[in-house]
Amino acid sequence: MHPTLRLMGGDDRVLGKNGKFLGSWGHFGNVKQRGIITYALSPNKQNPFAGAAHDAIFNTWRRFSKQVLYFAPPMVFFYYAMSWAVERNEYLNSKAGRAEFADSE
Incomplete structure (x- = not known):
């Protein structure tokens, strides 16, 4: 028997002889971890x-x-x-600049 995605969504339902599914992050089941x-x-x-x-x-x-x-x-x-x-x-604001460009304004 293969568990469906709904069963593996974090419920506390028993999945046959394998025990409970671990569940999503923060809601782990009671399955003992090994290794x-x-x-x-x-x-x-x-x-x-x-x-x-x-x-x-x-x-x-x-x-x-x-x-750089x-x-x-x-x-x-x-x-x-x-x-x-x-x-x-x-x-341009000096005396020489004003004398040179006085005509252009």
């Missing part, structure tokens, strides 16, 4: 910052090197464009 081995380490024996400085340096460099070509060229371009615009504005 599951768990290991634990005491919080007193753990070192939570093991290799943190080393990983921080190399992970930061790896992430920076992957992204996305933001560095536009920043360089706009820096030079802004410096040119500031210099041009200062020249």
